[in-house]
Amino acid sequence: MFHRSNALCRCRFCLVESLYIPQPLSSRVVPTVDRHAHREEATQLPESSQDYWKAESIELHRSRRSFLKGSGAYLVGCGASLIFESADAEDSSALSSTDPQSSTASFETTEDFDCLLDLPPVTPDCARLYICRHGQTENNRLHLVQGARMDPSINDNGYEQARRLGMTFSRLASESDEAFAIPSIVAHSKLRRARETAKILSSVAEESWKPKLFGEIPALGEVDFGSLEGKDSNSAKMEMMSTFASWAIGDIDKQLAGGESGRDVLERCVEALNVLSQTAVSSSTNTRAPSILAVSHSTYLRVLLSMVNDSPLSQSAFWKINNGSINVVDVNVKGKTRMINLSSSLFGGGRGLGVIPRGSSESMDIMMPESYLIRRNEIRHLNGMDV
Numbered sequence: 482m483f484h485r486s487n488a489l490c491r492c493r494f495c496l497v498e499s500l501y502i503p504q505p506l507s508s509r510v511v512p513t514v515d516r517h518a519h520r521e522e523a524t525q526l527p528e529s530s531q532d533y534w535k536a537e538s539i540e541l542h543r544s545r546r547s548f549l550k551g552s553g554a555y556l557v558g559c560g561a562s563l564i565f566e567s568a569d570a571e572d573s574s575a576l577s578s579t580d581p582q583s584s585t586a587s588f589e590t591t592e593d594f595d596c597l598l599d600l601p602p603v604t605p606d607c608a609r610l611y612i613c614r615h616g617q618t619e620n621n622r623l624h625l626v627q628g629a630r631m632d633p634s635i636n637d638n639g640y641e642q643a644r645r646l647g648m649t650f651s652r653l654a655s656e657s658d659e660a661f662a663i664p665s666i667v668a669h670s671k672l673r674r675a676r677e678t679a680k681i682l683s684s685v686a687e688e689s690w691k692p693k694l695f696g697e698i699p700a701l702g703e704v705d706f707g708s709l710e711g712k713d714s715n716s717a718k719m720e721m722m723s724t725f726a727s728w729a730i731g732d733i734d735k736q737l738a739g740g741e742s743g744r745d746v747l748e749r750c751v752e753a754l755n756v757l758s759q760t761a762v763s764s765s766t767n768t769r770a771p772s773i774l775a776v777s778h779s780t781y782l783r784v785l786l787s788m789v790n791d792s793p794l795s796q797s798a799f800w801k802i803n804n805g806s807i808n809v810v811d812v813n814v815k816g817k818t819r820m821i822n823l824s825s826s827l828f829g830g831g832r833g834l835g836v837i838p839r840g841s842s843e844s845m846d847i848m849m850p851e852s853y854l855i856r857r858n859e860i861r862h863l864n865g866m867d868v
Contacts, residue, residue, distance in 0.1 A: 596861035607811035608761035609662035628706035642805025643681035654690035662772030670701035700753040703778035707740030758812035790854040
């Protein structure tokens, strides 16, 4: 029979293991728009972690500080995926097929521009948002932390990814009927890499699809990583993952190396959902299926898509969001909303599990429009590129 201290130690290990072991999640068609019907999109927590949640909350509060301090080192040791825009080997964008040190690539012609034709119709009373990640930059290729303070241009691979985005939406416009949402405008964050991607995909569009550039929506910007920006990704892993671990259990006011807090990012995500859906309704010629296309960033999208899908941040930290990928979200435009607070699944059910850290705001309530994750990290149009 184990001593009490041994049992608690085992519980702590289960938490670290369940939160941080990356789970490869492939892009696929979601056959329904019921958010909870396709929760397998985010792998459920293993049974071992459930033992942890039954541990006495008072002991968990006492051990939390040491857990967060050590979690970064554990992650580095396990080689966990990064959650920011450094594009490591597992989450990298297109690299050269002949010279991995070069940003100039040659590509096989195996891309699938029909990849959006198997989407389900737009959810009733919703606008459809196509939210893409920008094309690759040299910082992505060189594994440097790249957030709101870094503003590089996309490289040759990034240009090709943006071109393929344009061809994919042109094909959607030419092949699908009016029940499907064809975006007529393209928005982007204020960062250069997103703006360039939006302009390129719009300029290469075929006659079947001639979108207009809407311009900047600041709420779509990447997370501000503070003093970590520009650093090699390996040197930033520990602090990055420790902060994200805090956010994942409800400590959303913790700042990231002097940059944004989790609360800042969540509030921007809600703002973006509202602005994009309202703009889609006001600008779309298809009132039956209003839509808009937007270009954003990887870590920001992990948080936004986690919020939409009601998935724990502890899982979405490891979702792949490749350069040039497409994510599809339906947002209710008839006033249906959902409340996010510290008891939400986003934080693992926080208050009900007794893990809300001391000092966190117990009154945090964020109202968001009811939304549905239809597809995540679609990359079939990038076939032939090393993604």
